[in-house]
Amino acid sequence: MHLVRDVLxxxxxxxxxxxxxxxxxxxxxxRQGKPPRVIAVEIxxxxxxxxxxxxxxxxxxxxxxxxxxERHAKPHRVAWSKARDIGLDxxxxxxxxxTAIFDWQVWLRDHIISKIPGA
Amino acid sequence: MKxxxxxxxGVVTSVGGFLEVxxxxxxxxxxxxxxxxxxxxxxxxxxxxxxxVEMAGRFAAVSKHTIADGIRERFGFNAFLWPLVSTFLxxxxxxxxxxxxxxxxxxxxxxxxxxxxxxxVAFIAWLLLWKxxxxxxxxxxxxxxxxxxxxxxxxxxxxxxxTRVAISSVPxxxxxxxxxxxxxxxxxxxxxxxxxxxxxxxxxxxxDKWDKTYLGTNRAIAGLGMSFGGSISIGVLIxxxxxxxxxxxxxxxxxxxxPLMLTPVFGFWGFVLFVASLGIACFGATVEIAxxxxxxxxxGFGWNWGEDRKPRDDPGFTMVYTVTIFAxxxxxxxxxxxxxxxxxxxxxTAASLPLTVAxxxxxLNDESYMGQHRNGVIxxxxxxxxxxxxxxxxxxxxxxxxxxxS
Numbered sequence: 001m002h003l004v005r006d007v008l009x010x011x012x013x014x015x016x017x018x019x020x021x022x023x024x025x026x027x028x029x030x031r032q033g034k035p036p037r038v039i040a041v042e043i044x045x046x047x048x049x050x051x052x053x054x055x056x057x058x059x060x061x062x063x064x065x066x067x068x069x070e071r072h073a074k075p076h077r078v079a080w081s082k083a084r085d086i087g088l089d090x091x092x093x094x095x096x097x098x099t100a101i102f103d104w105q106v107w108l109r110d111h112i113i114s115k116i117p118g119a
Numbered sequence: 120m121k122x123x124x125x126x127x128x129g130v131v132t133s134v135g136g137f138l139e140v141x142x143x144x145x146x147x148x149x150x151x152x153x154x155x156x157x158x159x160x161x162x163x164x165x166x167x168x169x170x171x172v173e174m175a176g177r178f179a180a181v182s183k184h185t186i187a188d189g190i191r192e193r194f195g196f197n198a199f200l201w202p203l204v205s206t207f208l209x210x211x212x213x214x215x216x217x218x219x220x221x222x223x224x225x226x227x228x229x230x231x232x233x234x235x236x237x238x239x240v241a242f243i244a245w246l247l248l249w250k251x252x253x254x255x256x257x258x259x260x261x262x263x264x265x266x267x268x269x270x271x272x273x274x275x276x277x278x279x280x281x282t283r284v285a286i287s288s289v290p291x292x293x294x295x296x297x298x299x300x301x302x303x304x305x306x307x308x309x310x311x312x313x314x315x316x317x318x319x320x321x322x323x324x325x326x327d328k329w330d331k332t333y334l335g336t337n338r339a340i341a342g343l344g345m346s347f348g349g350s351i352s353i354g355v356l357i358x359x360x361x362x363x364x365x366x367x368x369x370x371x372x373x374x375x376x377x378p379l380m381l382t383p384v385f386g387f388w389g390f391v392l393f394v395a396s397l398g399i400a401c402f403g404a405t406v407e408i409a410x411x412x413x414x415x416x417x418x419g420f421g422w423n424w425g426e427d428r429k430p431r432d433d434p435g436f437t438m439v440y441t442v443t444i445f446a447x448x449x450x451x452x453x454x455x456x457x458x459x460x461x462x463x464x465x466x467x468t469a470a471s472l473p474l475t476v477a478x479x480x481x482x483l484n485d486e487s488y489m490g491q492h493r494n495g496v497i498x499x500x501x502x503x504x505x506x507x508x509x510x511x512x513x514x515x516x517x518x519x520x521x522x523x524x525s
Binding site: 004008009010011012018019020021022024043048051052088104105106108109112113114116118119 | 183184188191192195196197199200249250420421422423424429430431434435437438
């Protein structure tokens with residue numbers, strides 16, 4: 001498998017087929033004398049901003065921490081061991097509702113969208 | 120039989136959805152100042168959009184990716200940022216222009232100034248997105264859009280010199296106002312080849328759950344729908360030539376000059392038809408572009424998206440179209456001239472084309488996405504041509520805007 005071609009920027013869905021984001025970053029562990037091993041994928045604005053450069057990465061991390069608290073000061077990580085199916089999307093055996101990834105969407109829903117009649 | 124029905128419905132939808140503020144305004148201006156001479160630009164733009172729409176639909180049906188998904192996945196986030204930002208901004212301006220078009224129609228119908236209509240228009244469009252389904256928006260609004268066929272009827276009734284129309288399908292050099300001529304050609308191309316059109320089409324193919332069995336349907340819809348649509352623009356240009364130019368109106372610099380286009384043919388009903396066409400066509404485009412903004416962002420970042428979901432199931436997606444649609448009313452509510460905004464945003468659309476069209480060359484030839492349905496020689500030649508045209512347009516637009524824009 002080719003990591004950048006087949007994994008990076010692919011759609012991620014959780015076990016309920018909810019689209020939770022794209023593979024915004026890949027985390028690999030360097031090992032002495034052996035090839036590096038992928039341990040997780042990263043999702044979210046901080047991971048994306050880091051791809052543009054270290055400075056945007058720092059700025060977005062500070063902003064995210066201000067807006068969302070400590071839980072959001074680092075990119076969201078999903079362990080690679082949870083990956084189930086790599087096809088059109090990559091399915092991870094997690095439930096997005098039990099992670100912090102969708103905190104902002106939940107906030108948006110609870111504070112704004114659900115206040116508008118007909119939501 | 121089912122396929123035939125699907126094809127007819129698809130064709131009708133694309134015809135009804137074809138005309139919008141940009142194609143209407145640019146064709147009317149071109150007809151008034153240069154008579155039939157710019158028919159070639161509409162023709163060229165239509166041929167380009169046929170190819171792009173066919174490819175966008177084929178890509179979605181075969182790879183199950185929208186164009187936005189495809190660009191991000193194939194080229195990575197950093198490269199995707201360019202088309203994302205440019206399309207987002209251009210869509211925003213075009214959206215504003217479309218809202219302006221509906222507002223002008225409302226002003227013509229009621230006599231109440233267009234600025235005051237911006238918010239009510241945005242609210243109705245938003246309500247349709249909030250409550251409606253994709254099918255309702257795609258089919259309902261486009262069926263109403265068939266009223267724009269009145270321009271074709273008027274063009275035929277006016278009995279133009281068809282030989283002159285046919286001769287004008289070959290590009291020729293202008294005899295006067297050279298810079299304006301080329302600027303108008305650029306704006307017409309921008310109005311015909313709109314990125315929102317083919318990106319929306321690819322998202323629609325996913326919403327309608329297309330697969331490989333739809334490839335024939337897709338080809339028919341792209342070919343027939345866009346050709347008929349283009350003929351409405353040519354209809355507008357012919358009517359503008361025979362009514363506006365013939366009555367000495369060569370400079371169309373105000374939407375208020377336009378309602379008279381259809382009165383020599385249809386009398387008072389001509390006025391009604393014009394207002395209905397302008398209002399419905401621009402309203403349809405308003406809804407589609409706002410939806411496309413939400414598709415673009417949600418697909419780009421991998422959120423849940425889909426117009427058939429309840430707003431609470433995709434809050435991010437819902438938020439994007441809500442904010443965009445209301446923010447786009449600001450220029451109109453402040454009284455910015457909708458016609459100036461239209462022409463400006465059409466030229467900018469043309470300038471942004473390379474960023475959205477160049478990826479087609481790679482996506483449609485990638486075996487991992489397209490398998491055996493990759494582009495053939497003809498499609499690749501067409502896409503190369505559009506990319507080249509896009510680069511030329513991108514380079515010449517700004518200088519022409521300064522020299523030839525009004």
